[in-house]
Amino acid sequence: MSLFGYDQGVFSGVVITQDYLDVHDLNGPEKTNVLSIITSIYTIGCFLGALLAFSIGEKLGRRKTIVIGTVIIAIGAILQTSSFSVPHMLVARIVTGVGNGINTATAPVWQTETSKLHNRGKLVLVELGMNIFGFMLSNWVNGLSYVGGPLGWRLPLAIQLVFCAGLFGTVPWLPESPRWLLAHGREDEAVLILADLEDKSVDDPVVVAERHAIVFSIEHERKHAIRWRDLLRGRASAGTNTVRRLLLGAGTQAFQQLGGINVLSYYLPTLLIKSVHLPEKMARLISALASVSYFFASSIAALTVEKFGRRTMMLISTLIQLVCFILVTVLFYLTEKPGYPFQTEVAKASVVWFFIYYIGFGLGMLGIPWLYPTEINSLPMRTKGAAAATMTNWLTNFLVVEITPIGIQNLGWRFYVIWAVFNFAMLPIIWAFFPETANRSLEDLDAYYRENPPLLVIKDKDATSVSRPQRFATAHSRDIEEAKATGLNKRSVQEDPSKILSSGEQEK
Structure with missing residues (x-):
C-alpha cells in the first residue's frame, strides 16, 4: 500500500516540473487538457487492473495476484522513468495503473481474510496508513525539483522500483488466505x-x-450464487442479498472520491499556485507538510476504528470534509471578488483548511472504503465485490482527476461548490443505509x-x-x-x- 500512496502523490510534483513540461512539450494553458489526460489516464489503467483482479484473483489466490500486479507496476515504472514523449508517458501511466489496480483490489481482501474480528479494521487501516506514508514520502521526494533538470522528475518516478523490490522480497513468503484455500478445496x-x-x-x-x-x-x-450476467440484468435470487451488499461496498468507494480527496492528492501544488497564488517552491513545501498531517490522522484512525466503528467514523470524516469545502469556497470567492481589499490574506487563510481536510479524510474516508467492501460481501463474492468497489473508485477517481485542472482554470471558486454539495448529500445516505461491520x-x-x-x-x-x-x-x-x-x-x-x-x- 505504500507503493499505491507513492504512485498517487509522485505525479503532483512531476506535472509542475519545468524539465518534464519542456521534454513533453506541455507548456502553456492550452496544454491543460493534455496534462489532465496524462495524469488521469493512470486511473483508467487502475480500473482495468481491478477488472482483471476479479477474473484472476479467485483463480490464482491473493498472494500470486499481488506478485503479478507488482511485476506490471515495475514495468510501468521503468517506462515512466524513461519517457521522452506524450504517447510514451500515456502508455507508461496505463501500464502502471493496471498493476496498481490489481494490487489495490486484492490487498485489502487478503488482509481482511487473515485478520481476527477484533483487530481486522485496525490492520486494514494500518495498511492504508502505509499508503499515506508512501504519499507523504512522494511529496518530500518531489522537492528534488529544486535541483532542476531531468533528475527532478525521473528519479522520483524511478523510486517506485524500490517499493516493488520490497514486495518481491516479502509477498511470496506470506500465508495465503485460509478462506480462499477452503473455497478451493485445500x-x-x-x-x-x-x-x-x-x-x-x-x-x-x-x-x-x-x-x-x-x-x-x-x-x-x-x-444461492448469482452469475455476473444475472447481476447486470438485475436478476437476483433471495437468500444472500448479493446485489445490495455489492452496492454498499462500491458505494463507499464512490463516496471516497466524490468527497474531493483527489482534488488535493493529485493537484494540491497546482491548486496552491493557481488559486492561492503561491510560488512553486512554497506550494511544494506546503504540500509536503500537509501530507505529514495526513499521515498522522491516518495513524489515529487505525487506533480508533474498532472503538467507534465504521459508520461513525465515515460520518465524522464526511462532516469535516463538508465544513472545509464550504469555507474554502467562501475564501476563494472573496479572493476573486473585484476590489476586495484582503484578497491575498484570505487566499492564504484557505491553506489551513486543506490541512484540516486531510486530517478529516484520514480519520475515516481514507481507509474505511477499502475495508468495508471486504467485510460486507460474502466469501465467494469477496474478490468480485472488492474488485467492483475498486473499479468504482477508479472510475470516479478518473472523473475527479480529469476535470480538476480544467475546473480550477475555468470555474474558479465555483469549482469547490461541487465538492461541498457531494459531501452534504453523502451524510444522510451513510446514516440511513450502511450497517455497522465492526466487531463482527x-x-x-x-x-x-x-x-x-x-x-x-x-x-x-x-x-x-x-x-x-x-x-x-x-x-x-x-x-x-x-x-x-x-x-x-x-x-x-x-x-x-x-x-x-x-x-x-x-x-x-
Whole structure:
C-alpha cells in the first residue's frame, strides 16, 4: 500500500516540473487538457487492473495476484522513468495503473481474510496508513525539483522500483488466505494457517469451529450464487442479498472520491499556485507538510476504528470534509471578488483548511472504503465485490482527476461548490443505509444477510451497534462448546441466529 500512496502523490510534483513540461512539450494553458489526460489516464489503467483482479484473483489466490500486479507496476515504472514523449508517458501511466489496480483490489481482501474480528479494521487501516506514508514520502521526494533538470522528475518516478523490490522480497513468503484455500478445496493448508493465526493446534475447538463456520458460509453462498450476467440484468435470487451488499461496498468507494480527496492528492501544488497564488517552491513545501498531517490522522484512525466503528467514523470524516469545502469556497470567492481589499490574506487563510481536510479524510474516508467492501460481501463474492468497489473508485477517481485542472482554470471558486454539495448529500445516505461491520466476524455478516434485513438500518440496533450483537457471540460460543464436547465438526448455529431466540422462548 505504500507503493499505491507513492504512485498517487509522485505525479503532483512531476506535472509542475519545468524539465518534464519542456521534454513533453506541455507548456502553456492550452496544454491543460493534455496534462489532465496524462495524469488521469493512470486511473483508467487502475480500473482495468481491478477488472482483471476479479477474473484472476479467485483463480490464482491473493498472494500470486499481488506478485503479478507488482511485476506490471515495475514495468510501468521503468517506462515512466524513461519517457521522452506524450504517447510514451500515456502508455507508461496505463501500464502502471493496471498493476496498481490489481494490487489495490486484492490487498485489502487478503488482509481482511487473515485478520481476527477484533483487530481486522485496525490492520486494514494500518495498511492504508502505509499508503499515506508512501504519499507523504512522494511529496518530500518531489522537492528534488529544486535541483532542476531531468533528475527532478525521473528519479522520483524511478523510486517506485524500490517499493516493488520490497514486495518481491516479502509477498511470496506470506500465508495465503485460509478462506480462499477452503473455497478451493485445500483444507489441510487452510486449517494449518487458521491454527497459526489463532496460535492454537489444528484440533483446537476454536480452530474447528472457525473452519466449520467458513465452510458453511461457502456452501450456502454457492447454493444461492448469482452469475455476473444475472447481476447486470438485475436478476437476483433471495437468500444472500448479493446485489445490495455489492452496492454498499462500491458505494463507499464512490463516496471516497466524490468527497474531493483527489482534488488535493493529485493537484494540491497546482491548486496552491493557481488559486492561492503561491510560488512553486512554497506550494511544494506546503504540500509536503500537509501530507505529514495526513499521515498522522491516518495513524489515529487505525487506533480508533474498532472503538467507534465504521459508520461513525465515515460520518465524522464526511462532516469535516463538508465544513472545509464550504469555507474554502467562501475564501476563494472573496479572493476573486473585484476590489476586495484582503484578497491575498484570505487566499492564504484557505491553506489551513486543506490541512484540516486531510486530517478529516484520514480519520475515516481514507481507509474505511477499502475495508468495508471486504467485510460486507460474502466469501465467494469477496474478490468480485472488492474488485467492483475498486473499479468504482477508479472510475470516479478518473472523473475527479480529469476535470480538476480544467475546473480550477475555468470555474474558479465555483469549482469547490461541487465538492461541498457531494459531501452534504453523502451524510444522510451513510446514516440511513450502511450497517455497522465492526466487531463482527465475516460469518456474522453472512448470517445477518441470510435473514433478509430491512434496507433502512437506523431502526435496527444490531445493524448500527458497534459492539458485536449478542446472538452472534452466543452462536460462536455454542459452536466452540459443541466442538469441544464432541470433537466433531457440527453445523454452526450461525446458519440461523434466530434459533437462539426460539430456544430461549421454549425454555420459558
